[in-house]
Amino acid sequence: MSVDLWDGALIDAEIWHARAGDVAREFRYRTRYVALPVEALEADALPIRPDRAGLWRLRRRDHGARDGSALTGFIRGQLAEAGLADCVTTLVTMPRGLLHGFNPVSFWLARDTAGLRAVLAEVSNTYGESHLYLCRHPDNRVIERSDRLGGDKLFHVSPFLPRDGRYVFRFDTGPGRFGAWVDWIGADGEVRLSTSMAGPARPLTRASLRRAALRHPFQPLRVTGLIHWQAAKLFSRGIRYRAKPPQLDRTRSEAIETERKNV
Template sequence: MTRARLVRTVIRHSRREPVRHLFAYRSYSWLVDLDEMPTPGWLLRPFAGFAARDHLGDPSASVRANVVDYLAGQGIDLRGGQILMLANARVFGYVFNPLTVFWCHDDTGALRCVIAEVHNTYGERHRYLVSPEANPVVAKQFYVSPFNPVAGRYRLRLPVPEDRLQLAIALEEPDGRTTFEATVRGLVLPATRRTVARAILAHPFETWRIAARIRWQGLRLWRRGLPVVPRDRRLSQEALS
């Protein structure tokens, strides 16, 4: 199974206004070195698929090659350093990754940058290039929730996971109000056959369930009267470029 790791997570979302809405659920994600992608046996293979087409870049290249190519366009050369990826795997051919995180190190082991790749339910993707400082801030540039405009900024906490994963994202409106927060926390475990099997038994068809859960929460907000913000298709096309 290589040195891949599994993260048993608890994901929490908190919307403060104009409608207060909170939910939390348990899940799991994979933490992998892009030079050592998981190679599960035939029994677990349907639950642990990874493909370049699931992320931005050339679908015929490797995930690592696409990340390196993107960074080169930003003037960053890792010189062969390690890239760690936190993502969901394909389960029976389907995957949905609301957030994929890449921790990009250079050949000395220093963290050069972090990439936060966001996917929405419209099949669109966008990358945020994040500095390695402790609490970076990036301008919001991508349509995610149908109830939020593309405005404001994200405050991020994306430390490199060791034995625990602790991610946090807060959306600040242009006037400084924090209206939405999300956290992903969990225990990092070796991806042994036993660990993977237990995660699959606890959360079968998990990536299908993640997509369904997001749509269900959106429906709940819509029924409570939260207005939908029209999607700017021009921004969507720019996000995909």
């Protein structure tokens, strides 16, 4: 049976990063994400419930407006500004663990009966800051698996990359899988960093959620450790460390420009 992300799902994702240019570097690791239909989540109709205790938790103040307010109100407001108020939404995210919570990126998926219309990428850094990139076509037509949507990079993530250039996004929302690919294109027009998060989706039930949480209760802590370990490796190879600049006042932007297929 093929799993629809809009019904809720567990995603066994492989994370991949590949750096080019000043130094060639590649690493992979696995982690588990959940796909949560937002309206069902807010109605306490899913195995994981917002702001409830557990080995895996989801806190409203970790997402959206970050003030603990309703997630449905947040995403409806974001989509209404783009003329997509009639879409239904699913949040793809990594839950908080037993002792720690850190989620480098979450994806709010928006679709109607025709297909995927937009993806709001919610990017966070280890300094507690976040930025929203709304990925869509200018005319809001359906986003196909092969479409590549580009926009300016406006948020500091890695101390080993400048805050400039462009991102190019691509998505696969199943059924039965989830995939997100993001390339960073430097000021020279070349792809300098390629990243992906992709894997199969399986049903989200109380039993499957419990098993995953018991096996991986500390996964956000593990992800944070892996990020810092890779940073140490880059530093040891002489890559320039860049101090974090002040975050821009603009914390939401769009990726709506169709990019070349060979990017």
